[in-house]
Amino acid sequence: xxxxxxxxxxxxxxxxxxxxxxxxxxxxxxxxxxxxxxxxxxxxxxxxxxxxxxxxxxxxxxxxxxxxxxxxxxxxxxxxxxxxxxxxxxxxxxxxxxxxxxxxxxxxxxxxxxxxxxxxxxxxxxxxxxxxxxxxxxxxxxxxxxxxxxxxxxxxxxxxxxxxxxxxxxxxxxxxxxxxxxxxxxxxxxxxxxxxxxxxxxxxxxxxxxxxxxxxxxxxxxxxxxxxxxxxxxxxxxxxxxxxxxxxxxxxxxxxxxxxxxxxxxxxxxxxxxxxxxxxxxxxxxxxxxxxxxxxxxxxxxxxxxxxxxxxxxxxxxxxxxxxxxxxxxxxxxxxxxxxxxxxxxxxxxxxxxxxxxxxxxxxxxxxxxxxxxxxxxxxxxxxxxxxxxxxxxxxxxxxxxxxxxxxxxxxxxxxxxxxxxxxxxxxxxxxxxxxxxxxxxxxxxxxxxxxxxxxxxxxxxxxxxxxxxxxx
Numbered sequence: 464x465x466x467x468x469x470x471x472x473x474x475x476x477x478x479x480x481x482x483x484x485x486x487x488x489x490x491x492x493x494x495x496x497x498x499x500x501x502x503x504x505x506x507x508x509x510x511x512x513x514x515x516x517x518x519x520x521x522x523x524x525x526x527x528x529x530x531x532x533x534x535x536x537x538x539x540x541x542x543x544x545x546x547x548x549x550x551x552x553x554x555x556x557x558x559x560x561x562x563x564x565x566x567x568x569x570x571x572x573x574x575x576x577x578x579x580x581x582x583x584x585x586x587x588x589x590x591x592x593x594x595x596x597x598x599x600x601x602x603x604x605x606x607x608x609x610x611x612x613x614x615x616x617x618x619x620x621x622x623x624x625x626x627x628x629x630x631x632x633x634x635x636x637x638x639x640x641x642x643x644x645x646x647x648x649x650x651x652x653x654x655x656x657x658x659x660x661x662x663x664x665x666x667x668x669x670x671x672x673x674x675x676x677x678x679x680x681x682x683x684x685x686x687x688x689x690x691x692x693x694x695x696x697x698x699x700x701x702x703x704x705x706x707x708x709x710x711x712x713x714x715x716x717x718x719x720x721x722x723x724x725x726x727x728x729x730x731x732x733x734x735x736x737x738x739x740x741x742x743x744x745x746x747x748x749x750x751x752x753x754x755x756x757x758x759x760x761x762x763x764x765x766x767x768x769x770x771x772x773x774x775x776x777x778x779x780x781x782x783x784x785x786x787x788x789x790x791x792x793x794x795x796x797x798x799x800x801x802x803x804x805x806x807x808x809x810x811x812x813x814x815x816x817x818x819x820x821x822x823x824x825x826x827x828x829x830x831x832x833x834x835x836x837x838x839x840x841x842x843x844x845x846x847x848x849x850x851x852x853x854x855x856x857x858x859x860x861x862x863x864x865x866x867x868x869x870x871x872x873x874x875x876x877x878x879x880x881x882x883x884x885x886x887x888x889x890x891x892x893x894x895x896x897x898x899x900x901x902x903x904x905x906x907x908x909x910x911x912x913x914x915x916x917x918x919x920x921x922x923x924x925x926x927x928x929x930x931x932x933x934x935x936x
Contacts (some may be wrong), residue, residue, distance in 0.1 A: 488679030492560045493633020494897040496602045499567040501641030502665045509662035513575035523726040525883040534876020535599030543604020547861035548720035552612045562601035564673030566594040573664025609846040609880030615686035623790025628784035630845040655742030674716030731854040735867030737913035741807040743876025744906030750775040752899040757830040771830045786845040794935035798846035806840030807907030811900040819862040
């Protein structure tokens with residue numbers, strides 16, 4: 464009875480007083496990850512002019528650079544997942560944040576074609592792509608490891624709420640801060656100043672929160688689940704060697720999580736990757752192209768558009784913890800399905816049609832209202848972290864989450880802007896279903912189908928949908 468009371472007290476302590484010492488350092492690394500992605504997106508016109516204009520690829524090359532980062536995420540996810548499942552969650556979290564901070568700051572220091580000539584322009588372009596590749600590798604292990612870490616130190620009854628801190632500090636909070644930062648800079652600088660040096664400032668500002676997260680993570684402890692896993696494996700090996708008559712201390716156990724994942728958990732990887740494809744489409748296409756279409760067809764530029772883009776991320780930042788509570792109350796699958804159905808399947812068509820047909824006088828109000836509506840749908844995607852973490856057992860949890868999450872988000876989210884930009888040249892954006900809307904709807908259909916397939920496979924005993932909390936789901 465005493466042990467149960469102690470355990471209960473520990474769980475309450477983790478939930479209430481350790482948010483800033485344990486959960487926040489783990490979740491806040493996602494701020495740097497998404498802040499860099501957001502800067503690149505919001506400053507894409509300045510990046511195009513500096514690195515890809517005048518025969519160097521144009522906007523397609525800019526978005527190819529955006530997509531390239533996502534292409535490296537699965538590789539980073541596999542490596543850092545292996546690292547976390549072999550040597551601990553804490554080590555992986557420390558390494559990813561250091562790489563992300565360094566590469567983000569250095570992107571703001573590069574020479575460009577526009578101001579430094581052809582030779583240094585090529586050098587700057589190549590290094591930009593190198594830094595974005597490294598950013599993709601580190602980001603591939605960042606969010607997945609943080610989600611696993613938080614899930615393993617949290618009480619079961621508050622898993623959704625505690626994981627919602629990733630949305631608050633990272634996935635949505637970072638985009639909000641990036642938009643606000645660029646909005647403020649654009650308010651004080653003219654376009655020529657933004658092109659010359661203003662676009663660099665948001666990259667440099669990441670050094671302050673980055674250092675704070677590095678310091679905070681140095682005090683993190685390893686998760687009890689991982690320590691228990693290592694202890695049990697050492698005991699098994701010692702018992703095996705005793706049976707062989709070799710009563711010596713066993714060497715440290717070397718796990719093979721990727722081999723086990725591919726041998727025994729292929730179905731959860733496929734279901735997980737496809738099940739979050741719609742989230743990738745919803746995150747990276749409507750928020751970007753809603754603002755872009757208004758700007759293109761109504762000739763509205765500058766701070767107003769940046770502020771409108773901020774709305775779609777500020778609202779879910781505010782609502783994320785409420786959605787986390789909802790996940791804990793009604794179940795993660797229900798919330799995840801609602802996000803895909805309402806946000807990814809039903810909303811894109813009408814929203815994009817409205818944005819491309821609105822009159823000049825209603826352009827700014829429509830983009831503000833549309834982005835606010837979109838923000839409410841984005842808030843529901845907070846459920847994605849627990850949904851994918853639940854699919855994997857502790858032995859391969861970080862590797863499994865890393866591979867599934869980064870394949871799903873990397874392929875469908877990363878390619879979203881690039882394919883939409885290409886599709887705009889084939890499908891008239893003012894048609895009843897534009898290319899960005901069609902892409903978002905397609906991704907959501909893929910995810911809803913994957914969720915249905917997962918239910919069928921689980922009912923036949925071919926896989927498990929939950930490994931941490933059976934109910935509510």
